Amino acid sequence: MTQWEPSDRIDRSPTYVSSALALAAGVLTVTVTADLATGLVTCVAGVVVLAVGLTVGRQWVVTAASALLVVGVLLAAAEGAAVVAALIGMMGALLAFDLASTAVDLGEQLGRETATARVELLHAGASTLVGLVTVVVAFAVNQSVTGDQPVSAVLGLVIAVLLLVAALRRADPVA
Amino acid sequence: MNLRQILIAVGVGLFGLSVLEFLQPGAVPLPDSDILLTGLGGLALLYTLSVALNRRRQGLDRVETPDVELTRAPDVPGTDLAETLEGFPGTGITDGDESRSVRHELGEVAAAVLTGYKGVDPDEASKQVAAGTWTDDETAASFLAEDELTVSQRIRALFGRYRRHARNRTVTAIAGLTGVETGEDGDESDDEVTLHDEIDETGTVGRTRGADDRSPRTERQTHHWTGVSAVVLLCVGLGLLLSEQAVLLAGVVAVGYAAYARATPQGTVELSASRSLSDTDPEPGDELSVTVTVTNNGGFCPDLRLVDGVPGSLAVTDGSPRRGATLRAGESITFSYSVTARPGTHEFGPVLVVARNLANSGEQELLVDAATTITAVPAPRPVRESIPLRQQPTQYAGRAPTDTGGEGVEFHTVREYHPGDSMSRIDWNRRARTGELTTVEFRRERATRVVLMVDVRPEAYVGHSPGAANAVERSIDAAQRLFPTLLDEGHLVGIGTFGTAETFLPPDTGTSHRQRGRDLLATDPVLNADVESDSHERYWLSRLRQQLPANTQLLVFSPVVDARVVRILRRLEAYDYPTTVISPDPTTTATPSCRLMRARRRLLLTELRQTGIPVFDWAPETPIEEILKQEARTV
Structure with missing residues (x-):
């Protein structure tokens, strides 16, 4: 059957700028978990899968890669990584997910050949800024609360967070 | 107050109390239990699982x-075997007949081909098919033969592959009866024939015209950040179970992103667009530069993804009709690309x-509306070949030779002199030799009334490859070429369509008529090769007959892939409109099913020729002149 030649179709692969930035975020996560064995292995695997996902342009592969990165960061944290490393690692993992998904989305909607750099840089900038702000806030909280925390307070906080997450998901039942 | 608001209120309240407890332990009566905390961790993990699974099911939305860059692909006839079998000439196979198996239908088709193409007696044909002597291909013969399957065939049939393989072999063998050979590009893999059309998934049908049925504005969630709530829960759960501060705190980053996703407003987008073309009235084949400007009339738009509405009939040759843009209030963006003009009107x-x-x-x-x-309109390019018309003189002088003698060029007869005969037509040689006075008669040349008929029924929107022109486009192109030629030859020429009686230009002659015909072929919406006319007009044939003057012959352009057009043509011929068919061939030999479609078309053309209708089979990529040079074959 005479089908479309590949050259006839639009290249709907992930866009270059966001892909590169996503990989950079992944690499950032790897660097901050570098001195902890299990976490490092998982994170490196995550970056490799991310690269594969961005090559084939599949959202589920990209999501799986980001999940690997998140798990890697948590493993590193459980192994005793510094709080700052855990925070920055988590930011890198979530940024990698955000930027890689943006690359896949933009590729799917506009194609790789389209001029999209400005949009991509803006997204990346905003997401990085949000990440940095939360990292700083979390670190500040960590520094200000020293000594033994009352279990009762932690319990209350955790229940509050669970309730709020449930509320967010309820607002958006399909989410 | 709905559940969500209650949850938020309780959550925020509890959060405040906990912070208070942090600062002053014992201030709030909260339970103080490590076991409870661990239990909560487990609960959070379970919730994580549920969120993750949910997300897996939902996926991201976009x-x-x-594919605006591409032209709409025509359907390739015969892609679907069931469609090829349905209404096969000489069989009783109808749409959606579930009672008979494909094998049974193929048997009928084989017999019909033997009868129609090879001239075998119908009973004899059925016998040959039942006995398996109709083809050299043993697999095909035994597939249709009525005798029992051999043991090895039965075993292979259990695996499913055998039936499929045998079916393909049979389809190929039937097509081979009419001389349809396997194409060069025909890959003989067994998977090629499918009962259901698969081309839509690889081609772009439906996607290119997707913009037509979109509502002007829709808003939605992308669920881009949904997974982040699972990360929050995971951090909380793991953090509590492992009593690890770093893990718990990592969740704060995820909370930050979740809040960011929630807090970012959708924003209102107010845009306007304009489009300019380097030439709005081009010649076909010209490259046009299209410049699109989109202006932001509202607030800041961080992420705009623009796709211009290129007509489905035009292919983008250079640049891209897509653009990603960030526009501040009042800012505008301009991008341009090139398309190649094709004959007709394109919106x-x-x-x-x-x-x-x-x-x-x-x-x-x-x-965003931007109508352009x-x-x-193609420049007239008359064909240099004379067009083989059928004899049907009118009273007007013209150039088509007739069977009656009179003034003309070509010698017809010699007859006795009648007083009043022109001196120049007296045979003076014979007068000198024998003294007899005789008059030479020439073939009288007269004009003919011709109507060019283009088949625009939905069945005619087929082409031999998804990238090629469809049969309607080729027909219109040929009509555009033949129309001035016929006028030059002194005929009265009209234009009509198969499928609707609305578009009709009565046969006439003259300069203004020539221009009218050219414009009609180029711009009439019905004759628009890109848009399949969806009007299933009823009774168009009887309305057409009312419009057709007597003593008119028809030059019909049709791919002839369905039995109905053959019935229509035979009826018109019977109503005394001498008909000639020029048939753009839309069939291919790529798959067994496509080959069977080609065999089916050959059978239909044979049927037409047997009724005395001359048929020109017009292969793709062949200039129309080549076709006209050949004698029209009638059987």
């Missing part, structure tokens, strides 16, 4: 954009805009 659609908010969490889809139309 607006699909059409640009609205610009499709997908606007995302900064966090990527919300998406709006809108169509280009009309490309």
Whole structure:
């Protein structure tokens, strides 16, 4: 059957700028978990899968890669990584997910050949800024609360967070 | 107050109390239990699992954009075997007949081909098919033969592959009866024949025209950040179970992103668009530069994804009709690309805009109107070959030779002199030799009334490859060439269509008629090769007959892939409209099913020729002159 030649179709692969930035975020996560064995292995695997996902342009592969990165960061944290490393690692993992998904989305909607750099840089900038702000806030909280925390307070906080997450998901039942 | 608001209120309240407890332990009566904390961790993990599974089911949402760069692909006839079998000439196979198996239907088709193409007696044909002597291919013969399957065939049939393989062999063998050979590009893999059409998934049908049925503005969540709540829960759960501060705190980053996604507003997008063309009245084949300007009339738009509404009939040759843009209030963006003009009228659609908010969490889809139309009327390019018309003189002088004697060029007869005969026509040689006075008669040349009929029924929108021109386009192109030629030859020429009686130009002659015909072929919406006419007009044939003057002959352009057009042509011929068919061939030999479609078309053409209708089979990529040079074959 005479089908479309590949050259006839639009290249709907992930866009270059966001892909590169996503990989950079992944690499950032790897660097901050570098001195902890299990976490490092998982994170490196995550970056490799991310690269594969961005090559084939599949959202589920990209999501799986980001999940690997998140798990890697948590493993590193459980192994005793510094709080700052855990925070920055988590930011890198979530940024990698955000930027890689943006690359896949933009590729799917506009194609790789389209001029999209400005949009991509803006997204990346905003997401990085949000990440940095939360990292700083979390670190500040960590520094200000020293000594033994009352279990009762932690319990209350955790229940509050669970309730709020449930509320967010309820607002958006399909989410 | 709904559940969500209650949850938020309780959550925020508890959060405040906990912070208070942090600062002053014992201030709030909260339980103080490590076991409870661990239990909560487990609960959070379970919730994580549920969120993750939910997300797996939902996936991300995004607006699909059409392949505007490409021209709409014509259907390749015979892609679907069931469709090829349905209404096969000489069989009783009808649409949706579930009672008979494909094998049974193929048997009928084989017999019909033997009868129709090889001239075998119908009973004899059925016997040959039942006995398996109709083909040299043993697999095909035994597939249709009525005798029992051999043991090895039965075993192979259990695996399913055998039936499929045998079916393909049979389809190929039947097509081979009419001389249809396997194409050069025909890969003989067994998977090629499918009972259901698969081309839509690889081609772009449906996608290119997707903009037509979109509503002007829709808003939606992209669910881009949904997974982040699972990360929050995972951190909380693991953090509590492992009593690890770093893990718990990592969740704060995820909370930050979740809040960012929530807090970023959808934003209102107010855009306007305009489009300019380097030439709105081009010649077909000209390269046109299209410049699109989109202006932001509202607030800041961080992420705009623009796809211009290139007509489905035009292919983008250079540049891209897509653009990603960030526009501040009042700012505008301009981008341009090139298309190659094709004959006809082409309407640009609205610009499709997908606007995302900064966090990527919300998406709006809108169509921004920017109507532009280009009309490309081809310059007249008459064919140099004489057009083989059928004899049907009118009383007007013209150039088509008739069977009656009179004034003319070509010698017809010699007859006795009648007083009043022109001196120049007296045979003076004979007068000198014998003294007899005789008059030479020439073939009288007279004009003919011709109507060019283009088949625009939905069945005619087929082409031999998804990238090629469809049969309607080729027909219109040929009609555009033949129309001035016929006028030059002194005929009265009209234009009509198969499929609707609305578009009809009565046969006439003269300069203004010539221009009218040219414009009609180039711009009439019914004769638009890109848009399948969806009007299933009823009784068009009887209305057409009322419009057709007597003593008119028809030159019909039709791919002849369905039995109905054969019935129509035979009826017109019977109503005394001498008909000639020029048939653009839309069939291919790529798959067994396509080959069977070609065999089916050959059978239909044979049927036409047997009724005395001359048929020109016009293979793709062959100039129309080549076709006209050949004698029309009648059987």
